[in-house]
Amino acid sequence: MTAAANTALLKPSQLNTPVAVELIGLNKWYGEFHVLRDIDLKVMGGERIVICGPSGSGKSTMIRCINRLEEHQQGKIVVDGMELSNDLKKIDEVRREVGMVFQHFNLFPHLSVLENCTLAPIWVRNTPKKDAEEIAMHYLKRVKIPEQAAKYPGQLSGGQQQRVAIARALCMNPKIMLFDEPTSALDPEMVKEVLDTMVGLAEDGMTMLVVTHEMGFARQVADRIVFMDSGQIIEANVPEEFFNHPQHERTKLFLSQILR
Amino acid sequence: MTMSEGDLAVAEIKFVRGATIAPRPAPAAMTGAFGWLRANLLSTPFNIVLTVLIALLLAWVIPELLKFLFIDAVWTGSDRDACREVVQHREIGACWPFVWERWSYFVYGSYPIPQRWRVDVFFVMLAIGVVWMLWLESPRRDLGSVYFFVVLPISSFILLTGWSAAGLSPVDTSLWGGILVTIVVASVGIVCSLPIGILLALGRRSRMPAVRLFSVIFIEFVRGVPLVTVLFMASVMLPLFVPEQYSPDKLVRALVGIALFASAYMAEVVRAGLQAIPKGQFEGAMAVGLGYWQMMRLIILPQALKITIPNIVNTYIGLFKDTTLVFIVGIFDFLQTVEVSRIDPKWATPVTSTTGYAVAAIFYWIFCYAMSRYARATEARLAKADRR
Numbered sequence: 001m002t003a004a005a006n007t008a009l010l011k012p013s014q015l016n017t018p019v020a021v022e023l024i025g026l027n028k029w030y031g032e033f034h035v036l037r038d039i040d041l042k043v044m045g046g047e048r049i050v051i052c053g054p055s056g057s058g059k060s061t062m063i064r065c066i067n068r069l070e071e072h073q074q075g076k077i078v079v080d081g082m083e084l085s086n087d088l089k090k091i092d093e094v095r096r097e098v099g100m101v102f103q104h105f106n107l108f109p110h111l112s113v114l115e116n117c118t119l120a121p122i123w124v125r126n127t128p129k130k131d132a133e134e135i136a137m138h139y140l141k142r143v144k145i146p147e148q149a150a151k152y153p154g155q156l157s158g159g160q161q162q163r164v165a166i167a168r169a170l171c172m173n174p175k176i177m178l179f180d181e182p183t184s185a186l187d188p189e190m191v192k193e194v195l196d197t198m199v200g201l202a203e204d205g206m207t208m209l210v211v212t213h214e215m216g217f218a219r220q221v222a223d224r225i226v227f228m229d230s231g232q233i234i235e236a237n238v239p240e241e242f243f244n245h246p247q248h249e250r251t252k253l254f255l256s257q258i259l260r
Numbered sequence: 261m262t263m264s265e266g267d268l269a270v271a272e273i274k275f276v277r278g279a280t281i282a283p284r285p286a287p288a289a290m291t292g293a294f295g296w297l298r299a300n301l302l303s304t305p306f307n308i309v310l311t312v313l314i315a316l317l318l319a320w321v322i323p324e325l326l327k328f329l330f331i332d333a334v335w336t337g338s339d340r341d342a343c344r345e346v347v348q349h350r351e352i353g354a355c356w357p358f359v360w361e362r363w364s365y366f367v368y369g370s371y372p373i374p375q376r377w378r379v380d381v382f383f384v385m386l387a388i389g390v391v392w393m394l395w396l397e398s399p400r401r402d403l404g405s406v407y408f409f410v411v412l413p414i415s416s417f418i419l420l421t422g423w424s425a426a427g428l429s430p431v432d433t434s435l436w437g438g439i440l441v442t443i444v445v446a447s448v449g450i451v452c453s454l455p456i457g458i459l460l461a462l463g464r465r466s467r468m469p470a471v472r473l474f475s476v477i478f479i480e481f482v483r484g485v486p487l488v489t490v491l492f493m494a495s496v497m498l499p500l501f502v503p504e505q506y507s508p509d510k511l512v513r514a515l516v517g518i519a520l521f522a523s524a525y526m527a528e529v530v531r532a533g534l535q536a537i538p539k540g541q542f543e544g545a546m547a548v549g550l551g552y553w554q555m556m557r558l559i560i561l562p563q564a565l566k567i568t569i570p571n572i573v574n575t576y577i578g579l580f581k582d583t584t585l586v587f588i589v590g591i592f593d594f595l596q597t598v599e600v601s602r603i604d605p606k607w608a609t610p611v612t613s614t615t616g617y618a619v620a621a622i623f624y625w626i627f628c629y630a631m632s633r634y635a636r637a638t639e640a641r642l643a644k645a646d647r648r
Contacts, residue, residue: 069543095549106544110562110645119558120548152645172548 015045015175017081020207021066026075028061035061036072037231045175048208050218050239053228054254059211062228063178066209067098080175096124099169103181105161107153113140113164114149117171125172132171139167143197159190163197170201177201179210215258219243227251328353329618343609354615358607365601366619369437369592375429378419379440385412385419386447394634409451420444433511437592439623441511445518445583445593446627450576452519457526462556464531475527482524487585490517495589514586522579529571533564566642573635577628595620 019042026039036058043049051059064070065077068084068091077084079094108116117136121127127135140146143163145156153161162182169177179198183191195217202208202221212218218225218239225242227235227250235242235251243259246252289295301311332353334343341347343355359366368376389412392404420440422430436444463475482490494517499507507513537560545555565572587596601607602616 067547069546092549092551095547098547100547102540102544102547104540106540106547108541108544108559110566120550123554123558124549124551168548 015080015207018045019043019078020045020047020080020176021209022076022078023062023065024076024078026062026065026072026077028058028065028070028072028074035231036065039075039233041226041233041236043176043207043209045207046205048202048206048221048223049210049226050222050224051209051211051226051228052213052215052218052254053234056230057228058231059228060180063180063209063211066176066178067095067100069100092124096172097175098178099172099174099176100178101162101165101169101180101182103184105153105158105165105185107161107165107168109153111152112149113145113151113153113156116153116164117168120168120172135173136167136171139170140164142170142200143167144193157190158186159193162186162190162194166194166197166201176207176209179208179212181211181213183212183214213258215243227254229254328614340607340609340612343607343611345610352609352611354618355607355609355611356615358601358609358612358615359619361607362597362601362604365438366594366597367439369440369597370435371437371440372431372435375422375431378428378431382416382419382440383443385416386443413451433509436511438597439594441586441591442583442594444511445515445586446580448515449518449522449579449583453522453526453575453579454572456519456523458530458561460523460527461530461534464527465534479524479527482521483528487518487521487582488588490521491585491589493517510589511591514589514591518579518583518586521582522575525575525578526572529568529575530564532571533568534560536567537564569635569639569642573631577631580627580631581624594623 021041021043023039023041026036027034028036039062041049041062051063053059061070065072065084066079072084080097082090082094084090084094107113108119111119114133114136117139118127118129118132121132121135122129137146137149140149143166145160145163145167148156148160148164153164156164166182182198183194186194191214195214198208198210198217199221208221210217210222222239224236225239226233227242227248229250235246235248237247242251243255246255289298302308330353332351333356334348334352334354335356337343337355337357338361342357343352345352364376368379371379389404389408392398392401393408398404418426419428420431420436421433422428424430460475460479463471464479466472466475491514494513495510498513508516541559541563542555545559550558584593584595586593587599592600598616598620602613
């Protein structure tokens with residue numbers, strides 16, 4: 001393994017600023033529908049945030065704004081010191097630093113697992129193919145499926161596909177990882193292998209924003225839990241307090257529904 | 261001992277499998293030639309009726325066809341007398357000597373006879389290019405594409421139109437004809453329509469209003485006008501606006517007209533493919549940091565074109581047959597050379613026209629069927645890749 005590839009692998013890359021993501025007065029509309037309302041959220045480097053809430057509450061939309069898969073209409077989004085605007089160059093720059101894992105994996109079905117992982121490093125970071133493959137194999141080992149490298153996504157189980165998706169995002173050596181309901185589309189038997197991978201990632205100090213309904217994961221990993229409903233942040237607290245002493249009525253109702 | 265109702269219920273509710281069941285081969289009626297016949301030709305009463313009807317139709321058509329093309333056909337002769345019933349006193353099928361004599365005209369049109377080797381070289385070069393591109397195991401396919409898209413068009417242009425400095429005397433395109441013209445028009449149309457069509461399809465889905473508007477207007481205008489009109493406009497109306505000395509060659513005008521016409525149709529085919537790609541593929545590509553063109557080239561188009569292969573080839577086949585329309589602007593494509601030859605008094609017999617059209621039908625069928633087969637093979641190959 002080359003020295004350059006080696007140093008890039010060991011740890012999540014460092015942020016340029018202590019604040020990883022900052023949302024200030026964020027508002028977004030889908031046509032007439034006010035989907036995000038005055039969102040203020042500051043995420044520090046290395047912090048793990050779990051975002052939960054009922055469906056349609058805007059939690060996915062919020063994290064999709066962070067890498068500009070959704071456009072916002074009002075407010076400021078600052079990612080690692082870069083403010084997101086209509087500037088396409090800025091958007092590309094932010095996307096290079098922010099990895100994302102989707103509910104439905106969104107792997108590229110016409111490329112092998114290895115090619116899925118090396119594509120972005122080769123074309124976006126101009127990494128030589130050989131180095132990109134070494135990095136990809138490193139992360140595939142880390143998500144425990146190096147033996148599947150030559151297969152195609154359609155040949156893998158849901159849990160394996162989602163782990164490949166995590167490896168694909170990690171290959172870009174991102175500073176921040178976004179997870180959009182990563183286990184919601186999985187068979188119950190597959191959920192654990194994906195969550196274990198994410199726990200491992202958290203232990204390495206990655207900055208993570210995770211939209212999930214897995215409350216066990218939230219308790220174990222999160223530094224802070226953000227509860228959203230109808231496009232606004234209702235309550236945010238450390239897991240202990242959030243689960244044991246919820247303040248807002250909506251939060252209490254939500255928790256009583258899901259923790260039975 | 262008889263079981264009471266209570267025992268029966270218990271027996272049905274409680275079940276634990278002892279040994280697992282090993283797979284057994286399918287019943288003989290499902291496999292082998294007989295199984296195939298039953299499943300495909302004789303599965304339902306309606307299917308049986310269809311099978312019988314089609315068998316009858318084939319039994320009626322095929323002997324007639326063989327009789328005309330081979331058994332009653334005339335194979336040698338030097339003029340119409342060889343193919344006339346009143347002279348030969350027998351039933352006459354196809355008049356092949358007419359085709360032998362006219363074949364070079366069918367192939368080259370009025371291309372000067374001493375220069376025809378240049379057309380032959382062009383055919384060979386084109387064949388090499390096509391095989392190099394389409395045969396997947398051929399060596400250095402990267403070089404092949406350079407050859408096909410750069411070397412071949414330039415050298416063919418020089419070879420066919422002539423270049424005095426290289427000792428190739430100029431040949432006016434009005435002398436070109438026959439299969440040469442058909443192949444040139446079809447190749448240019450096929451090679452140009454896909455990239456232009458892709459750009460138009462992307463333009464139509466673009467977020468930039470000007471680009472989108474241009475694409476929509478172009479596509480809808482071209483699709484709303486018959487090809488014949490496009491060709492007429494290119495060859496009759498253009499000289500009204502552009503002085504004769506500046507207006508491009510007649511064949512070039514027809515080429516551009518056909519290429520743009522096919523592009524508009526191709527654009528809609530490609531757009532259908534783009535629309536079939538799930539949104540998640542775009543998002544996945546954007547999220548890993550790919551730019552617009554990288555995303556399209558590496559992720560979206562490979563998948564979109566794959567699912568549109570049947571439609572792309574369908575457009576190609578239509579385009580290949582549409583090349584026959586260039587005759588209305590006075591260009592002698594293959595069909596037109598047949599058309600001119602069949603009314604030649606030297607070969608005036610009752611079977612001359614039928615023979616000429618049979619040759620044309622065979623020619624077009626071979627090319628279209630070859631395209632269709634290649635597309636089927638490609639589909640099968642990609643479908644196999646999908647099952648991985």
